[in-house]
Amino acid sequence: KQEVTQIPAALSVPEGENLVLNCSFTDSAIYNLQWFRQDPGKGLTSLLLIQSSQREQTSGRLNASLDKSSGRSTLYIAASQPGDSATYLCAVIRDGNKLVFGAGTILRVKS
Amino acid sequence: GAVVSQHPSWVICKSGTSVKIECRSLDFQATTMFWYRQFPKQSLMLMATSNEGSKATYEQGVEKDKFLINHASLTLSTLTVTSAHPEDSSFYICSARDEVGNTIYFGEGSWLTVV
Numbered sequence: 202k203q204e205v206t207q208i209p210a211a212l213s214v215p216e217g218e219n220l221v222l223n224c225s226f227t228d229s230a231i232y233n234l235q236w237f238r239q240d241p242g243k244g245l246t247s248l249l250l251i252q253s254s255q256r257e258q259t260s261g262r263l264n265a266s267l268d269k270s271s272g273r274s275t276l277y278i279a280a281s282q283p284g285d286s287a288t289y290l291c292a293v294i295r296d297g298n299k300l301v302f303g304a305g306t307i308l309r310v311k312s
Numbered sequence: 313g314a315v316v317s318q319h320p321s322w323v324i325c326k327s328g329t330s331v332k333i334e335c336r337s338l339d340f341q342a343t344t345m346f347w348y349r350q351f352p353k354q355s356l357m358l359m360a361t362s363n364e365g366s367k368a369t370y371e372q373g374v375e376k377d378k379f380l381i382n383h384a385s386l387t388l389s390t391l392t393v394t395s396a397h398p399e400d401s402s403f404y405i406c407s408a409r410d411e412v413g414n415t416i417y418f419g420e421g422s423w424l425t426v427v
Contacts, residue, residue, distance in 0.1 A: 244318070244405055244418050244419055244420035244421040245418040246418075292356075298344065299346065299358055300346075300348075300356075300358065300416070302348075304355040
């Protein structure tokens with residue numbers, strides 16, 4: 202059974218700091234890995250999708266890496282801003298586009 | 313703008329009643345939609361896969377008779393929580409797959425509170 206773990210569970214940083222969120226999964230036989238952002242009481246916003254054949258994806262200040270062999274992914278956020286405060290979810294995509302989510306990392310960026 | 317719409321966003325119902333949540337794909341047809349549930353401070357858990365024109369596929373531990381899923385058209389799937397109890401209070405969110413673009417889109421989610 203695929204299990205996804207995110208570390209840390211919560212993170213508080215001052216504005217401008219670079220930070221790394223970690224995601225690990227137990228079964229390396231995945232199709233893709235996706236990072237999402239969830240604001241309180243809101244739905245999910247897709248941030249980055251990494252195909253299983255890729256090692257990283259970048260979008261603006263965000264960079265996500267994937268190491269299937271070790272079952273790890275990281276989300277790097279550069280020059281963090283208060284607007285980045287949210288819960289960040291990592292999900293691995295298995296057959297049929299079913300997603301298995303981690304519990305998330307709650308990020309707070311202080312101004 | 314949103315490409316997957318969920319309605320209602322918030323609902324409060326009394327114990328024992330049923331409540332229906334709708335998930336619509338706005339700009340594309342979706343033969344497959346997914347329903348997830350998220351309890352406070354926990355991860356999203358897949359409940360079931362909704363297939364247009366056929367029965368939904370439920371994940372282990374999810375009661376089919378309690379969580380009725382209907383996917384009658386290519387743009388609409390509904391989740392009905394029957395005989396709701398306070399422990400069913402949760403955040404329910406759907407996703408739909410745009411097969412043309414091979415992208416999964418999520419709805420905004422629906423908060424259910426059973427009192």
